[in-house]
Amino acid sequence: MEKSEIEKQTTSAGQSVPESEKNLSYEEAVAELETIVQSLERGEAKLEESGKLYERGVFLSRYCSRILNEMEEKITELRVDDEGGLTEFPLNQL
Secondary structure, eight states: OOOOHHHHOBOTTSOBOOHHHHTOOHHHHHHHHHHHHHHHHHTOSOHHHHHHHHHHHHHHHHHHHHHHHHHHHHOEEEEEOTTSOEEEEEGGGO
């Protein structure tokens, strides 16, 4: 079985993504990313902690982007052809 892009991904430091991260839902990742952005915007964290939050935010942003890209590849549009039959078109060909 071929691994999905999410399963193949690595952290910004080139390390493999922990198994627990692979089970992170899109909604959970977005919620965590929003919390990180708010924290960084408030400027309450010390420099080292801000750097870690920033790296985590970059990871989550890329993670969400990959999930969306994988979903776009799966989505198709059904169109009625000239003979009245249905033809599938991948989203990226619309």
